[in-house]
Amino acid sequence: xxxxxxxxxxxxxxxxxxxxxxxxxxxxxxxxxxxxxxxxxxxxxxxxxxxxxxxxxxxxxxxxx
Numbered sequence: 032x033x034x035x036x037x038x039x040x041x042x043x044x045x046x047x048x049x050x051x052x053x054x055x056x057x058x059x060x061x062x063x064x065x066x067x068x069x070x071x072x073x074x075x076x077x078x079x080x081x082x083x084x085x086x087x088x089x090x091x092x093x094x095x096x
Contacts, residue, residue: 034077038084041065045088055092062089 048058062085069081 034080034084037081041084042088042091045092049092058092059089 045058045062048061049055066082066085069078069085073081
């Protein structure tokens with residue numbers, strides 16, 4: 032349950048950043064940093080789960096804006 036709550040938090044943060052006009056480059060930079068920290072601090076299934084969440088959120092954004 033905690034991982035799903037965290038996934039919802041990340042999606043909500045990214046949606047809020049996008050809706051308030053934060054440029055997509057900055058949002059992708061945030062996701063890059065978040066992903067790097069996950070790889071540094073997590074291992075095994077938790078890392079795989081969070082990588083999947085970051086990838087799914089990243090795919091929801093256009094990267095050519």
